[in-house]
Amino acid sequence: MAEPSSDAATASATRKNKADPGWKYYHSLVEGDTNTIVCNFCGKITKGGITRAKQHLIGKSGNVAACKKTPPNVVEVLKEYMATKKNGTTYSTSGSGNMANVRDFEFGEPIGCDGSEDKFADSCNAATSAKTKCGTKKGPMEKFCKNPENAINRRKMEMLRQMNIRESMDKNEVLKVHQHIARFWYQAGLSFNLIKLKSFENMVAAIGQYGPHLPIPSYHDIRVPLLKKEVEYTENLMKGHREQWVKYGCTIMSDAWTDRKQRCIINFLINSQAGTMFLKSVDGSDFVKTGEKLFELLDAIVEEVGEENVVQVVTDNGSNYVLAGKLLEEKRKHIYWTPCAAHCIDLMLEDIGKLPLIRKIIRRAINLVGFIYAHSSTLSLLKKFTNKRELVRHAITRFATSYLTLERLHKEKANIRKMFTSDE
Numbered sequence: 001m002a003e004p005s006s007d008a009a010t011a012s013a014t015r016k017n018k019a020d021p022g023w024k025y026y027h028s029l030v031e032g033d034t035n036t037i038v039c040n041f042c043g044k045i046t047k048g049g050i051t052r053a054k055q056h057l058i059g060k061s062g063n064v065a066a067c068k069k070t071p072p073n074v075v076e077v078l079k080e081y082m083a084t085k086k087n088g089t090t091y092s093t094s095g096s097g098n099m100a101n102v103r104d105f106e107f108g109e110p111i112g113c114d115g116s117e118d119k120f121a122d123s124c125n126a127a128t129s130a131k132t133k134c135g136t137k138k139g140p141m142e143k144f145c146k147n148p149e150n151a152i153n154r155r156k157m158e159m160l161r162q163m164n165i166r167e168s169m170d171k172n173e174v175l176k177v178h179q180h181i182a183r184f185w186y187q188a189g190l191s192f193n194l195i196k197l198k199s200f201e202n203m204v205a206a207i208g209q210y211g212p213h214l215p216i217p218s219y220h221d222i223r224v225p226l227l228k229k230e231v232e233y234t235e236n237l238m239k240g241h242r243e244q245w246v247k248y249g250c251t252i253m254s255d256a257w258t259d260r261k262q263r264c265i266i267n268f269l270i271n272s273q274a275g276t277m278f279l280k281s282v283d284g285s286d287f288v289k290t291g292e293k294l295f296e297l298l299d300a301i302v303e304e305v306g307e308e309n310v311v312q313v314v315t316d317n318g319s320n321y322v323l324a325g326k327l328l329e330e331k332r333k334h335i336y337w338t339p340c341a342a343h344c345i346d347l348m349l350e351d352i353g354k355l356p357l358i359r360k361i362i363r364r365a366i367n368l369v370g371f372i373y374a375h376s377s378t379l380s381l382l383k384k385f386t387n388k389r390e391l392v393r394h395a396i397t398r399f400a401t402s403y404l405t406l407e408r409l410h411k412e413k414a415n416i417r418k419m420f421t422s423d424e
Helices: 006-018 021-025 049-058 072-086 117-133 148-159 165-169 171-188 192-196 198-210 219-223 225-237 239-248 291-305 319-331 341-352 356-374 376-385 400-411 413-421
Strands: 026-028 036-039 045-047 250-258 264-272 275-283 310-315 336-339
Touching (some): 021 049, 021 072, 045 049, 049 072, 171 192, 310 319, 336 341, 356 376
Antiparallel strands (some): 026 036
């Protein structure tokens, strides 16, 4: 029998998923998207489909924060539905149910899936039927599923069962594979935290499902075509953000910083109810000190996002940004310019540090810390007397670090005195 098309299968899974009673209390953020949905009671945006959304409504701890506005009767209805489904019975609004072969998997979906538990069940049932048709003979990935997302779902299903005897005997083989992964990690100098990424888990699952003889992507593949596809995928993820801009408005935020080549890079980010989204980076080395040029840049960003969607623009507190903000408010009457609160506090600390008494204390603290860190023997003594606690070193462009240095010196005052009065 010919397999149904992917569009038909998706539509069928969506219809099944919409029959879930949880949809009475949720609605999709984007029409047709059952993965990113909004709670009707508290307005929280949840990713991971209706299963995670029901966990939010009933207050189940673990994957998502509980909803504090869900009525008690709704909680009871959803708990009854999830309990009957987990026990293998079909849910009925009249309170009676018929026995059915239903499995409930309580976990979120990986990136790229729509989060529908019924769609996942369909894919698993399809894989099971294919396996039954082929008998007990094991075959390559194409006999079961060619979609890496299905491989990830199958892996999650297998993780739910206990380790069998065969798996316990294969510990040495698993250790060899792990050693190859670790060796790649060490040779590439990657951070150990990267192994916690969901994308790494998905990559290992897809490779394992494909089986042997997987061709390795070339340097050109990962640099050009695969990168373009990932950019397209990321842009599709941002469609929900753009729709939120139109409904509720957004804030444009700019952040200027200097890279190692002493170029002034200005990052532009967009904040809305859907979260914060990176828009673009601009090299502003030629005009960052000129208010009129900054105004032209901000005006172009507002035009790109859509003037009707922008509520305010947040920038630094420098005189050039102040002028650019005023010019922007004059041209676009309904847009507000707001100075960055963190930069305001930074400038306040700078002015406080200019007071004669404060300036004298900060200079002495900087000289003391500088002397200790300029000599390796003195630094070694410091770690010995402070139980390896470091002093906060002064940063030229971060005025708060001066006060953090004073705070650490005050906390370690007794230990530093012991160090300077010791025989060493």
